Amino acid sequence: MQQVVDFVLEIDKLKHVTRKTKPIGLDRHENSAEHSWQIALFAHALAPHADSPVDISRVVTMLLVHDLGEIDTGDTIVFADIDWEAAKRDELTAIRRILGHLPSETAAPLIALWEEFEANESDDARFANALDRAMPALLNLNNQGQSWRENGISYDRVVRRIEAPIRDGCPGLWHYMSARLAEANEKGWFGA
Amino acid sequence: MQQVVDFVLEIDKLKHVTRKTKPIGLDRHENSAEHSWQIALFAHALAPHADSPVDISRVVTMLLVHDLGEIDTGDTIVFADIDWEAAKRDELTAIRRILGHLPSETAAPLIALWEEFEANESDDARFANALDRAMPALLNLNNQGQSWRENGISYDRVVRRIEAPIRDGCPGLWHYMSARLAEANEKGWFGA
Numbered sequence: 001m002q003q004v005v006d007f008v009l010e011i012d013k014l015k016h017v018t019r020k021t022k023p024i025g026l027d028r029h030e031n032s033a034e035h036s037w038q039i040a041l042f043a044h045a046l047a048p049h050a051d052s053p054v055d056i057s058r059v060v061t062m063l064l065v066h067d068l069g070e071i072d073t074g075d076t077i078v079f080a081d082i083d084w085e086a087a088k089r090d091e092l093t094a095i096r097r098i099l100g101h102l103p104s105e106t107a108a109p110l111i112a113l114w115e116e117f118e119a120n121e122s123d124d125a126r127f128a129n130a131l132d133r134a135m136p137a138l139l140n141l142n143n144q145g146q147s148w149r150e151n152g153i154s155y156d157r158v159v160r161r162i163e164a165p166i167r168d169g170c171p172g173l174w175h176y177m178s179a180r181l182a183e184a185n186e187k188g189w190f191g192a
Numbered sequence: 193m194q195q196v197v198d199f200v201l202e203i204d205k206l207k208h209v210t211r212k213t214k215p216i217g218l219d220r221h222e223n224s225a226e227h228s229w230q231i232a233l234f235a236h237a238l239a240p241h242a243d244s245p246v247d248i249s250r251v252v253t254m255l256l257v258h259d260l261g262e263i264d265t266g267d268t269i270v271f272a273d274i275d276w277e278a279a280k281r282d283e284l285t286a287i288r289r290i291l292g293h294l295p296s297e298t299a300a301p302l303i304a305l306w307e308e309f310e311a312n313e314s315d316d317a318r319f320a321n322a323l324d325r326a327m328p329a330l331l332n333l334n335n336q337g338q339s340w341r342e343n344g345i346s347y348d349r350v351v352r353r354i355e356a357p358i359r360d361g362c363p364g365l366w367h368y369m370s371a372r373l374a375e376a377n378e379k380g381w382f383g384a
Contacts, residue, residue, distance in 0.1 A: 001368040004237045008327070009334055011233055015215040015226050023207040034207050037229035041203055041256050044302065045196045045294055057249035064233050064252075102237055110236065135200070142201055176193040 007101035013071045020077045020147040021136045030139075032067040032075055039063050039131045046131065049172045052123040062117040062128045065110050069094035078133070078161055079153050088118055120165070130169025133162045134177060141180050145189025152191035155181065199293035205263045212269045212339040213328045222331075224259040224267055231255050231323045238323065241364045244315040254309040254320045257302050261286035270325070270353055271345050280310055312357070322361025325354045326369060333372050337381025344383035347373065 014036070018029040040063045047056050067075070069091030076087060095114050099107040116125045137158065140148055148158060159181060167174035184190065206228070210221040232255045239248050259267070261283030268279060287306050291299040308317045329350065332340055340350060351373060359366035376382070 001241065001364055004234075004241065004365075005330060005368070007237050008230065008234045008330065009216065011230060012216050012331070015222060015230075016218060024201065024204050026208060030207060031226060033229045034223060034225035037225045037232070037256065038200065038203060038207075040229070040232065042196075042200045044253070044256075045199050045298060048295070048298060049193065049196065057252075060232075060249075060252060060256075061236070064229065064236075103240070106237060106240060138197060138200065139204070172193055176197070 003101055003103065007098075010098055010101055011068060011071070014068060017067070017070045017075050019075045019136070020151055021139045022143060022146055024139060024142050032070050035135065036064055036067055039135050042131050042135060043128065046127075046170060046173065049170060050123075050127050051171055052127075054124050054127045058113065058124045059128045059131075061110065062113045062125065063131065065095070065099075065114050066117050066128070066132060068098050068114070071098060077147070077151060077153075078136075079151070079157055092118075126165070126169040128169070130166045130173060133165045134170075134173055137162060137177060137181070140189070141177075141184055144187075145184055145191075148190045150191075154192060155185040155190040158190065195293055195295065199290075202290055202293055203260060203263070206260060209259070209262045209267050211267045211328070212343055213331045214335060214338055216331060216334050224262050227327065228256055228259055231327050234323050234327060235320065238319075238362060238365065241362060242315075242319050243363055244319075246316050246319045250305065250316045251320045251323075253302065254305045254317065255323065257287070257291075257306050258309050258320070258324060260290050260306070263290060269339070269343060269345075270328075271343070271349055284310075318357070318361040320361070322358045322365060325357045326362075326365055329354060329369060329373070332381070333369075333376055336379075337376055337383075340382045342383075346384060347377040347382040350382065 014033040015031050017032040019032060019035060021030055023030050040060045043056060043059045043063060047054060072094035073090050095111055099110055116122055117128055120126055120129050140146055206225040207223050209224040211224060211227060213222055214220060215222050232252045235248060235251045235255060239246060264286035265282050287303055291302055308314055309320055312318055312321050332338055
């Protein structure tokens with residue numbers, strides 16, 4: 001039982017990890033814990049719009065663990081120009097350390113789901129990645145482009161980075177969002 | 193698709209709802225969104241210790257929605273001396289309003305799981321309620337009793353309120369916690 005408690009206190013640290021987006025109506029950045037909760041429920045709401053049938057339970061578990069590694073690495077905005085392969089290797093090391101608090105029978109399936117999410121090849125992973133990419137953009141679309149403007153991210157850069165994962169994971173969601181993003185561009189809600 | 197987006201923006205407001213406990217090492221109160229995420233992963237970690245087999249997918253979904261009604265009602269500390277039946281009726285009204293953004297095929301099973309959690313009669317619901325009751329106490333046990341001291345909650349009052357739900361939902365967890373709570377009492381970490 002002490003292992004379980006050590007784990008649940010360890011993951012408390014994800015509440016410390018702030019992202020670039022702000023919750024609507026709040027003057028603070030959101031953290032990766034509340035973000036993970038939001039997209040887990042987003043998965044339930046969006047599941048009927050998935051093109052291929054998805055296993056909602058596997059998708060939700062992926063989303064609950066997908067940012068855990070940030071406890072060690074911190075959050076990096078998806079538009080950052082960094083060595084993403086190296087960053088993901090560091091996150092995997094972190095995931096193994098954090099889930100290493102638990103017995104391997106419990107940890108191994110969660111690590112495997114993290115890896116499946118990152119590989120982004122299965123239908124479940126593609127759906128989960130679409131949710132993760134869409135959520136900050138949906139917040140920005142309702143925050144006058146807050147994190148795009150603050151971080152100088154242009155419309156073209158946003159579309160180039162999020163179109164493929166959202167379209168591949170949930171075409172209907174991209175159809176909706178592409179129109180909203182174009183409207184936001186006309187309103188000047190992007191960085192230069 | 194607009195319904196789905198309206199829903200996911202509506203639930204963003206749970207990030208505004210603060211609780212009485214603080215994340216470990218942070219000088220701010222936690223919010224109900226990050227709390228919900230934490231106990232969903234707690235469920236995965238604790239599942240092997242459940243007395244009766246639990247359906248982890250149902251338990252996690254219950255935990256993801258269990259506090260949604262607080263968007264309308266706010267969070268109330270579990271030790272508050274209020275009309276809990278009336279408060280829960282208000283929360284159900286809120287849950288129906290918030291999930292009412294979604295088509296009824298999606299909303300109805302989520303509302304049913306919220307009701308099952310509140311009824312606290314099924315094995316899954318008892319396990320989920322144990323997690324929800326245990327988590328703030330586990331934070332307090334690692335925060336020198338922060339919310340107990342700040343809100344004047346005595347050791348007896350804590351045990352009276354959380355023993356039954358935790359013991360009924362996960363006897364092994366209560367066995368562990370009762371010893372930790374007694375130690376914390378000796379250290380003077382409770383209110384008068």
